[in-house]
Amino acid sequence: MQSDSSWTGHRFLQETLFRDSEQSVAQPKTRICGICEPNQTIIPLPAPADIPLDPVILWDALDNRQTIRSYSPDEMHKWELSILLHYTQGVREKKNGSHFRTVPSAGALHPFETRIVVNRVDGLFPGIYRYLPLDHALVREECHSGDHESVAKTCKNTALVSSSAVSFIWTAVPERMIWKFGPRGWRYLFLEAGHICQNLYVVCAGLSLGVCAIGSYNDDDINCILGIDGESEFCIYMASVGRKKE
Ligand SMILES: Cc1cc2nc3c(=O)[nH]c(=O)nc-3n(C[C@H](O)[C@H](O)[C@H](O)COP(=O)(O)O)c2cc1C
Numbered sequence: 198m199q200s201d202s203s204w205t206g207h208r209f210l211q212e213t214l215f216r217d218s219e220q221s222v223a224q225p226k227t228r229i230c231g232i233c234e235p236n237q238t239i240i241p242l243p244a245p246a247d248i249p250l251d252p253v254i255l256w257d258a259l260d261n262r263q264t265i266r267s268y269s270p271d272e273m274h275k276w277e278l279s280i281l282l283h284y285t286q287g288v289r290e291k292k293n294g295s296h297f298r299t300v301p302s303a304g305a306l307h308p309f310e311t312r313i314v315v316n317r318v319d320g321l322f323p324g325i326y327r328y329l330p331l332d333h334a335l336v337r338e339e340c341h342s343g344d345h346e347s348v349a350k351t352c353k354n355t356a357l358v359s360s361s362a363v364s365f366i367w368t369a370v371p372e373r374m375i376w377k378f379g380p381r382g383w384r385y386l387f388l389e390a391g392h393i394c395q396n397l398y399v400v401c402a403g404l405s406l407g408v409c410a411i412g413s414y415n416d417d418d419i420n421c422i423l424g425i426d427g428e429s430e431f432c433i434y435m436a437s438v439g440r441k442k443e
Contacts, residue, residue, distance in 0.1 A: 212380055219379030227373045229296055230330050231310050237336040240326070242279040244333065245287065250280070253403035262398045265407025266357060268439025272317045273362040277404055279333070281438065284400045285365070285393045286311050288330050298330065300392040303385040308373035309393070310430070312338060312423060314348045314364040317439075325423075341424030348422060352435070353413035361437035364411075367393060368425060369433040390434040397436055407442075411435035 233239060283299060286309065290297040295305045302308070311328040313335075315321045325345045326335040340347065348366070349358035358364045367390055374382035394410050401408040414435055420427040 209383075213384045215381055216379070219381065221377045221379075223377075227370070227376055229307055229373070231327065233327075233329060233336040239329065239332060240321070240335040240337070242282065242333050242335060243276045245279060245283040248276045248280060250403075258399050258402040261402040263402075264398075264409050265439075265441055266354070266409050266437075267442055268360050268362060268407050268437075269442045270317070271362070271440045272319050273406070273438070273440065275318055275320045277406065278313070278318050278321075278363060280404065281363075281365075281397060281400055281406075282311065282313075282328050283333065285397050286328060286330050287333060296331065300389070300396055302389055302392075303374065303382070304377050306373050306377060308370050308382075308386060308389070309433070310368045310370065312366040312368065314345050314358060314361075314366065316345075316359075316364075317362040339424070340422050342421045348419065351415045351418040351422065352411055354411075357409050357411055357437040358435075360439065362439040364437045365397065365435060366419065366423070366432055367434045368423065368430050370430045372429065386433060394434055394436055397438070401438060406438055406440060408436060408438045411437060 285300065287299050288296045289299050296307065297305055298307055313326050313328065315323055315326060323345060325338045325340055325348070327338050328335060346359070348364065349355045352358055369386045369390070371383065371386060374385055378385060398408055412434065414432065416427060416432060419432045423432070425431065
């Protein structure tokens with residue numbers, strides 16, 4: 198007799214088995230990422246190519262990657278945020294109508310939206326912002342319930358987000374993946390979220406910033422704050438970032 202949770206896992210695996218016949222060869226049917234509304238002001242971020250980064254040895258960054266859960270009260274710079282967004286969801290090449298980013302994505306479909314909770318980033322008011330990968334820019338977002346400080350309360354460890362300089366909220370839009378891959382696309386959503394967060398860890402190691410992946414949050418509450426329905430778009434992963442304490 199299987200426990201409920203292994204039954205859930207078993208069903209997920211069975212219902213998302215790879216079937217070549219289910220893969221669509223049609224052109225993309227869905228928008229690759231969200232766009233801003235006409236009333237939203239686009240806030241450009243420093244161009245990553247113009248940011249003079251100290252060289253980092255990749256092997257050192259991988260060896261030094263670790264979870265840090267408490268952060269100093271110091272601000273982060275906007276250029277650091279720009280780098281974190283670029284290496285987690287930034288566009289590195291546009292070719293034949295596809296957008297290739299700094300993380301891999303099945304079919305280059307990139308089914309995510311990135312929102313950030315800004316607590317302490319120079320030049321940005323505290324609040325929730327959405328990242329526009331094609332413009333490498335931000336737009337300010339309204340909270341649909343509570344305010345940006347409510348996001349911390351959705352997490353089991355509230356201090357992760359409340360003490361962070363900035364926190365990342367990645368949401369998945371399944372239709373961007375499912376139209377092409379069918380049920381198998383559901384697996385790709387979760388695999389791809391992992392790629393994004395791993396890049397965040399490695400880049401934070403390179404910039405000597407602290408970072409913590411967050412999977413323990415109340416799904417309904419975070420979706421409600423963001424104004425998403427939890428079905429056509431849902432929060433898939435979060436992470437907090439800040440300067441390390443001395
Ligand atoms: C999918 C996932 C979810 C996680 N969720 C949380 C979380 O909700 N809260 C937390 O404090 N750490 C969370 N972590 C961080 C892990 O606890 C951490 O990676 C682990 O303790 C190993 O430490 P290391 O990253 O320094 O190797 C999560 C990590 C992963 C990969």
